[in-house]
Each structure stands twice: as C-alpha cells, then as structure tokens.
Amino acid sequence: MSFNKKRPAQPSRTHPTRNLTDLKRGESGILDRLDLPEEDARRLMEMGFLPGHSVTPAHSAPGGDPRVFQVDGSEVALRRETAIRLILR
Amino acid sequence: MGDCHGCPAATITRPAKTRRQIVAIVGPPNSGKSTLFNRLTGLRQKVANFPGVTVEHRMGRARLDGDHEVYLVDLPGVYSLTPRTEDERVTHDVLGGAMKDMPKPDAVLLILDSTNLSRHLVLAAPVLSLGLPTLVILNMADDLDARGGEVDSAELAMQLGSPVALVSAAKGIGIEKVMQFLAGTTQGAPARNGGGKPLMELPVIQDIPKCRAWAAHAGSKARYHAPAPPLWTRRLDAIFLHPLLGPLIFLLVVIGVFETIFAGAQPLMDAIDDGIQASGAWVASVISYAPLRSLLVDGVWSGVGSVVKFLPQILILFLFIGILEDSGYLARAALIADRTMARIGLQGKSFIPLLSAYACAVPAIMATRTIENKRDRIATILIAPFMTCSARLPVYTLVIAAFIAPKYQVLALLSLYIIGFLAAIGTAKLLKSTILKSARSSFMLEMPPYRWPTPRSLGLRLVDRAKVFLRRAGTVILAVAIVIWVLGHLPLKNGAPPPIDQSIEAKIGHAVEPAIKPLGFNWKIGIGLISSLAAREVIVGTLGTIYGMEGSSEHSVELQKALRRDLTPGGAAALLVFFAFAMQCMSTIAVVRRETMSWKWPALQFAYMTLFAYAAAFAANHAVLWLA
Numbered sequence: 001m002s003f004n005k006k007r008p009a010q011p012s013r014t015h016p017t018r019n020l021t022d023l024k025r026g027e028s029g030i031l032d033r034l035d036l037p038e039e040d041a042r043r044l045m046e047m048g049f050l051p052g053h054s055v056t057p058a059h060s061a062p063g064g065d066p067r068v069f070q071v072d073g074s075e076v077a078l079r080r081e082t083a084i085r086l087i088l089r
Numbered sequence: 090m091g092d093c094h095g096c097p098a099a100t101i102t103r104p105a106k107t108r109r110q111i112v113a114i115v116g117p118p119n120s121g122k123s124t125l126f127n128r129l130t131g132l133r134q135k136v137a138n139f140p141g142v143t144v145e146h147r148m149g150r151a152r153l154d155g156d157h158e159v160y161l162v163d164l165p166g167v168y169s170l171t172p173r174t175e176d177e178r179v180t181h182d183v184l185g186g187a188m189k190d191m192p193k194p195d196a197v198l199l200i201l202d203s204t205n206l207s208r209h210l211v212l213a214a215p216v217l218s219l220g221l222p223t224l225v226i227l228n229m230a231d232d233l234d235a236r237g238g239e240v241d242s243a244e245l246a247m248q249l250g251s252p253v254a255l256v257s258a259a260k261g262i263g264i265e266k267v268m269q270f271l272a273g274t275t276q277g278a279p280a281r282n283g284g285g286k287p288l289m290e291l292p293v294i295q296d297i298p299k300c301r302a303w304a305a306h307a308g309s310k311a312r313y314h315a316p317a318p319p320l321w322t323r324r325l326d327a328i329f330l331h332p333l334l335g336p337l338i339f340l341l342v343v344i345g346v347f348e349t350i351f352a353g354a355q356p357l358m359d360a361i362d363d364g365i366q367a368s369g370a371w372v373a374s375v376i377s378y379a380p381l382r383s384l385l386v387d388g389v390w391s392g393v394g395s396v397v398k399f400l401p402q403i404l405i406l407f408l409f410i411g412i413l414e415d416s417g418y419l420a421r422a423a424l425i426a427d428r429t430m431a432r433i434g435l436q437g438k439s440f441i442p443l444l445s446a447y448a449c450a451v452p453a454i455m456a457t458r459t460i461e462n463k464r465d466r467i468a469t470i471l472i473a474p475f476m477t478c479s480a481r482l483p484v485y486t487l488v489i490a491a492f493i494a495p496k497y498q499v500l501a502l503l504s505l506y507i508i509g510f511l512a513a514i515g516t517a518k519l520l521k522s523t524i525l526k527s528a529r530s531s532f533m534l535e536m537p538p539y540r541w542p543t544p545r546s547l548g549l550r551l552v553d554r555a556k557v558f559l560r561r562a563g564t565v566i567l568a569v570a571i572v573i574w575v576l577g578h579l580p581l582k583n584g585a586p587p588p589i590d591q592s593i594e595a596k597i598g599h600a601v602e603p604a605i606k607p608l609g610f611n612w613k614i615g616i617g618l619i620s621s622l623a624a625r626e627v628i629v630g631t632l633g634t635i636y637g638m639e640g641s642s643e644h645s646v647e648l649q650k651a652l653r654r655d656l657t658p659g660g661a662a663a664l665l666v667f668f669a670f671a672m673q674c675m676s677t678i679a680v681v682r683r684e685t686m687s688w689k690w691p692a693l694q695f696a697y698m699t700l701f702a703y704a705a706a707f708a709a710n711h712a713v714l715w716l717a
Contacts (some may be wrong), residue, residue: 039173040531042297047168047533052298059330061428062336062425063332065427066427066437072205074535076535077424077427077536079427079531082531082533
C-alpha cells in the first residue's frame with residue numbers, strides 16, 4: 001500500500017484517533033471526517049459517509065477485506081486501506 | 090449488459106413534424122430505473138449511443154391512452170449531477186439540453202428507492218432545480234410497506250412542489266399514476282397533483298452535507314418513517330458472504346451453469362437440429378433446379394443451420410447471468426473477488442464486466458464504465474475477450490463432441506473456460522506491471538438488497554439477445570455461407586462445378602496452409618479460420634457448408650464425423666486452444682475502438698491475442714502428438 005498524499009495535521013487529542021477498522025462487527029461509531037483525496041471523499045459522501053452519520057461494520061469478503069459497512073440506510077463495501085482513513089469521533 | 094452486439098450507434102430518428110415528447114428517467118443506482126423503463130416500454134425499446142461519447146442509453150416508446158406515445162430515455166444511474174464521471178456528465182448534459190442530437194427533455198421521471206428515501210432524496214435537489222416538470226417516483230413501495238415503513242406522498246409533493254407517486258415498478262403497482270403524468274406532458278400541461286410553489290427552498294447543490302440535511306428535512310416533513318433493515322438480505326449475506334460457504338457457493342453456481350449449458354440445452358438443440366434437417370429435406374424436394382437446390386441446401390441450410398442450433402445454449406447462459414445480476418448476487422461476487430483481483434492489479438469492480446464477458450465481450454466492455462480508474466478500465470477491456478464468450482460455445486461443442494468421450498466432455502469444456510481465465514489473469518498482471526502501471530485504486534461498491542429477478546426483465550433480455558444472434562445468423566453468417574458455397578463451385582469446368590479440392594476455395598485454403606500446418610490444420614480449417622475473423626461461430630457454418638458440398642448432410646452428427654476424418658487429435662486440441670485465445674470477433678474490435686477512443690488498443694489487443702493463440706495452438710498440437 002502506498003499513501004503518497006500527506007496526512008493533514010492531526011489535532012492534538014488526549015485519545016488517539018479511532019477509525020472504521022477499529023470497530024468490531026456490529027459495533028457502530030460516528031464518523032468525524034474523511035482523510036481522503038477530494039474525489040474519493042465526495043464519492044463516499046454521496047454514498048452516505050457523511051460526518052455525523054453512524055457507521056456499522058457488517059459482513060466481509062473471506063479474509064476480512066473488503067468489508068461491508070452499513071451507513072445511512074445502505075450497505076457499501078470498502079477496502080481496508082480506505083476504511084482506515086475514515087476517522088471516528 | 091442487455092445491449093446490442095456490435096450494432097452501430099443507433100440513434101432513434103424522430104419524425105420532425107410530429108415531435109413526440111421526450112421524458113428522461115433519472116435515479117441513483119439500484120433505484121429500479123430499468124425495471125420501470127421495461128414496465129413502461131415493453132418491447133418498444135432500443136439501445137442507443139449518444140454521439141461522441143461512449144455512454145449508451147436505452148430509448149423506448151411508452152404507449153398512452155388515445156394513441157399517444159412519448160419517448161422515454163433511460164439515463165445512467167447517478168448519485169449526483171456533478172459532472173465528474175462519464176455517466177454523470179451524460180445525465181447532466183441530457184437534462185440540461187446540452188447533448189448533441191438530443192433535444193432537452195420535456196419532463197423528468199425521478200425514480201428513488203422509497204426504502205432508503207432520506208438518502209435518495211438528495212438527488213431530488215439538483216434534479217428539481219432544473220425546473221423541468223418532474224414526477225418524483227418513490228419505488229419499491231411494496232417493500233417499504235412490508236418492512237413497516239411509511240411516507241405521506243401528498244405532503245412530500247407539497248414540500249417539493251412536484252407530484253409524487255408511490256410505485257412498485259417490479260409488481261406494476263401505481264404505474265397508472267406514471268401514465269397519467271406522461272399523458273399530461275403530451276397536452277403541454279403536466280399533471281400537478283400537489284404541485285405549485287414548493288414549501289421548501291432548494292439547497293446549494295454542490296454542498297453534499299447541506300443537500301443531505303435538506304433531504305432529511307423533506308423526509309421528516311412528509312412523516313417518512315424508514316423501514317426495518319432488510320432482514321432477508323442480512324440472512325442471505327450471512328450465507329453468501331460466509332468465509333467458507335460463500336466461495337464454495339460461488340463455485341457451485343459456476344459449475345451448475347456449465348452443466349446446464351451442456352446437458353440441459355441438448356434436447357432443445359436436437360429439436361432445432363431436426364427441424365433444420367426436415368426443412369432442408371423439404372426444400373430439396375421442392376426445388377428441381379440443381380444449382381439452386383445445392384446453394385440452398387448445401388450452402389444456406391448447412392451454413393446457417395449449424396449455427397442457429399446453438400441459440401438455446403446462448404440464451405441459457407444469458408438467463409443465468411441475468412438472474413445473477415438482477416438478484417443482487419453479482420455485487421457480492423465482486424466483493425468476494427476483490428482480493429483476488431487486487432493481486433493481479435485490478436479491483437472487484439472489474440469482476441462484473443469479466444463475468445459478463447462469459448456471455449459476450451461487447452456488453453462486458455461497455456460495462457467497464459463503472460470503473461473510475463482509467464488504467465484499470467483499459468486493462469479490464471484488454472483482458473475481457475479472453476473470457477469464454479458464448480460465441481465460442483458452438484466451436485467448442487462441435488469439436489468436443491467429435492473428439493472427446495462423453496464422460497470427459499464437461500471436464501474438457503470447463504478446462505477451456507479455465508485456460509481462458511488464466512490467460513486473462515496473466516495478461517492483466519503483465520499489463521498492470523508494465524504499460525498500465527498505477528497506484529492501487531480504491532474500491533467502493535454499494536451492495537443492493539437481494540431481490541427476485543422479474544420474469545419480465547429477464548424475458549426482455551433474452552428476446553434482445555435472441556434478436557441479435559438471429560440477425561447475425563441471417564446476415565453475416567448467411568453471407569459467408571453463400572460466399573463459401575460460390576467459391577467452392579468455381580471455376581466451372583465444362584459448365585459443371587469442379588471437385589471441391591480444385592475450386593478457388595481450395596486454392597485460397599492451400600495458400601494459407603503452410604502457415605497453419607504446424608498447428609495440425611488443413612486447408613478446410615484454414616478457410617474456416619479466415620471466415621471466423623468476422624465472428625467465431627462462423628467457422629461452424631463454414632465447415633457445415635464445405636462438408637455439405639462434399640456430400641455430408643447438414644445434421645450435426647455428420648459434421649462431427651466429417652471433422653473426425655479431417656482432423657488429427659492434435660489438430661483438434663490446437664483448434665480448441667486457438668479459439669480459446671484468438672480475438673476472432675469484429676464486433677469486439679469495434680467496441681474496443683469506441684470505448685478507448687483510439688485504434689491503438691484494439692490493434693495491440695488483436696496482435697497480442699492472435700500471436701498468443703498461435704503459439705498455444707502450436708504447443709497443444711505438438712503436446713498431443715508427443716503424448717500419442
């Protein structure tokens with residue numbers, strides 16, 4: 001995996017940030033932001049991944065990647081490398 | 090899928106004087122646009138291409154009361170009207186009246202999934218802001234009801250300032266409201282059963298969170314109550330996406346499809362075969378003028394008949410792919426395949442076109458449009474023709490039936506499918522590590538709920554495919570059969586045709602023989618190969634005609650016998666392998682040219698596949714010789 005794009009500076013927090021991959025199956029979390037290039041972020045937002053929305057991991061392909069996430073009434077499959085950039089509150 | 094095999098960009102021409110109203114159907118993916126379109130138009134539809142772009146769309150006529158008709162345009166599924174992908178650009182341009190040769194629509198049918206209304210309503214903001222008369226269709230109303238959801242459509246109409254109809258396109262519930270709206274457009278004043286000034290102001294359409302908030306607000310004003318989660322979809326996913334059962338079921342499905350194609354289609358094919366033979370005998374008995382009788386019976390009946398009998402197999406294959414696609418299983422298959430596809434540098438979305446390529450490479454190559462990454466898309470286009478398309482089946486079936494013992498026939502067929510698949514993988518890997526290298530692309534795919542495929546949609550698909558196949562049999566294959574027959578009867582000696590091995594045809598065949606001899610082919614197969622450059626299955630018709638002239642009847646058993654006399658086991662293996670890898674298909678070349686907008690890719694693809702096929706056939710022939 002290669003992430004050429006620089007991560008935006010992280011705001012200092014007492015807790016380390018959590019992302020979608022930290023959620024157990026069936027456990028939901030509230031989305032805070034999408035650390036992705038504009039293009040991908042827009043597409044994901046159109047599919048329901050908007051800050052403030054609740055996201056719940058569900059089934060996955062064999063091996064756990066990609067995984068289906070329930071968000072805003074639909075189910076969308078994402079690769080781990082994408083899910084890891086979706087930061088939770 | 091469900092488009093036309095190699096037909097040119099057919100734009101429906103409208104009579105200029107009595108211009109019919111044009112109504113565009115817009116909606117997000119999986120909202121049931123196509124089901125509604127099929128419901129409204131039935132058989133009065135055509136696949137067409139917008140000039141200058143690769144995006145195809147379907148146009149059809151909806152018949153209203155009192156002999157009125159309107160044109161319906163089924164636009165690609167989009168989440169927004171921001172023109173970023175090609176699909177979005179087309180939808181944007183058509184709705185804005187900026188598409189060449191396509192007048193601005195007179196009205197819009199905006200179709201949304203009522204079971205997921207808060208999110209689907211987001212698309213209503215940009216569509217309504219166009220100011221066209223719009224009917225907002227809340228589809229899958231039966232599903233909404235069954236899962237305990239509800240919405241006040243009259244109130245929603247007040248909020249949006251446009252009429253709203255609760256509909257189930259699959260079951261045909263509420264269609265009369267759509268018809269009413271369409272009838273209104275023909276009278277210049279679309280029905281406004283709740284119209285007037287919208288109570289809610291439209292949001293800034295570029296701002297997704299604002300649009301989403303607007304949609305939620307509209308939903309809550311209309312007392313939208315979201316239904317319970319789709320229980321059956323969850324249950325089925327627990328099985329189909331089970332770590333062990335999932336891949337196993339997928340394999341069983343694939344094997345089941347092949348078994349049905351080979352064994353299940355046989356009675357139907359035999360029936361067609363008998364019908365062809367009986368009608369050929371009848372023609373022979375009616376026509377007394379010998380040359381004409383020979384042309385019809387040995388040329389046309391043998392040539393066209395030997396191809397037409399494969400119609401059942403091809404339709405069964407399309408039926409299976411249709412069921413997989415319409416039921417929602419194909420998206421799960423893409424999910425399961427993503428990791429494997431990633432290993433060869435592609436992604437799960439490439440899997441769907443590649444699976445469709447098992448039916449036909451032409452619609453498959455068009456289906457690559459959903460792949461956002463350009464290099465991934467070209468790689469998928471380049472490997473798609475390696476997948477075993479239905480046009481190879483007639484060739485495979487004939488050679489396998491002639492040379493391989495019945496109990497190994499399914500295995501042989503499966504092996505041919507597998508070598509095609511392996512060639513595709515190898516080529517993808519080669520491409521993605523050389524000329525089409527790119528950073529890992531992302532994979533985002535919505536999983537639609539499982540649904541029962543409607544017999545209507547499946548039926549329309551099959552009618553479409555049958556038409557394409559028979560049209561080809563009636564044109565290209567018919568023409569080739571006649572040419573083959575004529576060349577086999579010239580030059581005349583003392584007013585009588587020469588023995589076939591002294592004909593012009595034999596001369597052409599003998600001219601190419603040195604090139605194909607290392608593969609174990611004689612001149613007759615050579616003629617078959619040349620004629621199959623048009624389309625793969627043509628070789629079967631050509632051989633039917635050649636052997637028909639030699640005195641064999643057009644019955645397929647005779648054709649097998651003739652082939653066994655003429656081809657060594659090594660040559661038979663080489664022929665199968667050659668067809669597994671060679672690009673022999675003009676329609677595919679044309680569609681690759683159109684989709685990649687250059688001759689570079691189809692030329693490279695044709696050269697690569699032909700060389701590959703030649704080398705592999707050479708190896709197969711010599712391997713069999715060595716073993717024997």
